Amino acid sequence: MSQPAWTHGVRIAGTGSCLPSRTLTNADFEKLVDTTDEWIFQRTGIRQRQVCNPETEGCFTLSRDALSRALEMAGMKGSDLDLVIVATVSGEMPCPSTACRVAAAIGATPAPAFDLQAACSGFVYAVNVAEALIRSGRFRSVGVVGCDIMSSIVDYTDRTVSILFGDAAGSVVLVRDDNPARGCLYQAMGADGSGWNALYLPKRMQEVPPDDVNNPIRLGYLRMNGKEVFRFAVTKFREVIEDALRNTGLTPETVSQVVCHQSNIRIIDAAREKIGIPAEKVYVNIDRCGNSSSGSVGLCFDELNRAGKIKSGDAVVLVAFGGGLTWASSVWRI
Ligand code: UT7
Numbered sequence: 001m002s003q004p005a006w007t008h009g010v011r012i013a014g015t016g017s018c019l020p021s022r023t024l025t026n027a028d029f030e031k032l033v034d035t036t037d038e039w040i041f042q043r044t045g046i047r048q049r050q051v052c053n054p055e056t057e058g059c060f061t062l063s064r065d066a067l068s069r070a071l072e073m074a075g076m077k078g079s080d081l082d083l084v085i086v087a088t089v090s091g092e093m094p095c096p097s098t099a100c101r102v103a104a105a106i107g108a109t110p111a112p113a114f115d116l117q118a119a120c121s122g123f124v125y126a127v128n129v130a131e132a133l134i135r136s137g138r139f140r141s142v143g144v145v146g147c148d149i150m151s152s153i154v155d156y157t158d159r160t161v162s163i164l165f166g167d168a169a170g171s172v173v174l175v176r177d178d179n180p181a182r183g184c185l186y187q188a189m190g191a192d193g194s195g196w197n198a199l200y201l202p203k204r205m206q207e208v209p210p211d212d213v214n215n216p217i218r219l220g221y222l223r224m225n226g227k228e229v230f231r232f233a234v235t236k237f238r239e240v241i242e243d244a245l246r247n248t249g250l251t252p253e254t255v256s257q258v259v260c261h262q263s264n265i266r267i268i269d270a271a272r273e274k275i276g277i278p279a280e281k282v283y284v285n286i287d288r289c290g291n292s293s294s295g296s297v298g299l300c301f302d303e304l305n306r307a308g309k310i311k312s313g314d315a316v317v318l319v320a321f322g323g324g325l326t327w328a329s330s331v332w333r334i
Helices: 026-032 037-044 059-074 098-106 119-135 193-198 226-248 265-275 293-306
Strands: 009-018 022-025 048-051 083-087 113-116 141-149 167-177 183-191 257-260 315-322 326-333
Touching: 009 059, 009 119, 009 183, 009 293, 022 026, 026 037, 037 265, 048 167, 059 083, 059 098, 059 141, 059 167, 059 293, 083 098, 083 119, 098 113, 098 141, 113 119, 119 141, 119 167, 119 183, 119 293, 119 315, 119 326, 141 293, 167 293, 183 226, 193 226, 226 257, 226 265, 226 315, 226 326, 257 265, 257 293, 293 315
Parallel strands: 083 113, 083 141, 257 315
Antiparallel strands: 009 167, 022 048, 141 167, 183 326, 315 326
């Protein structure tokens, strides 16, 4: 892909994440619905997930804390940011955005702040938008958060959906860098709204598609056609990673890490094995944290970074797919 001659690059100055306080194990689910630890682990790779105490935790607090930790690592203050983006589909309120409250809480006011919605692809979408805004020269430092409180939107009587999800926030602080070779080498984002009904959250019966109306529906909770999403994910995930490698000239040998949305271990392993990327280059925490939608990629990135596994000069691929349907990749030279 031909790139303009950049005058500056983009650096990840800090990363942060936040997991809520409560642990929900597969054994806990055995008490809630007709399921077993064995079924959940074999089909998804999940053993447990963290969920919020709704009295004290939520999208606002997790997003705020993840971004505060990223700022602390960067040695920056909230007032150093000139934009805050929160990717989420589960903010406490549609208005104001979670980003506005987070920006105020960390002292970033009057920096602009907005939420971005792309379901599980949200964090990678937000990183791509932020990186492009810094490359353009209009912004110098952007706080990006991906956060979802899936426990607030899943129906805990529906075993086909609830067992998959957990809550989490992940964050990066992106800043302008003098080295133009540093930053996002390639990004791809896509959406296919014709597949919207594979993963949707209906508020009115009018929106429930004909093939779902006869099922037990609880308005306000996530509906998922697991098989449909699985089929889409297995193909798309592989295509998106292959596209990212092809367009950057990277190979399974030269790529340092693929940080991917934690959807289901079978989806991750299928793509990884087909492309031939060694297991140690694809970080997995789904066993501990489940699928946290917009939270997962930022959370994984922060855990890797804090473990010393993201180094200057590394080539790192972020990749996600999810409701919309949406998908995104972001290839970084760290
Ligand atoms: O972040 C993006 C969003 N989502 C995803 O990436 C999810 C993608 N999909 C999946 O991960 C998988 O489709 C699931 C894990 C959700 C389900 O696994 P599956 O292998 O596709 O199971 P299935 O839907 O084909 O169900 C097989 C059986 C069914 O019973 P019958 O019809 O064969 O008698 C289900 O009713 O398993 C039953 N089942 C369960 N049994 C025990 C469904 N959920 C459960 C459960 N425990 N929790």
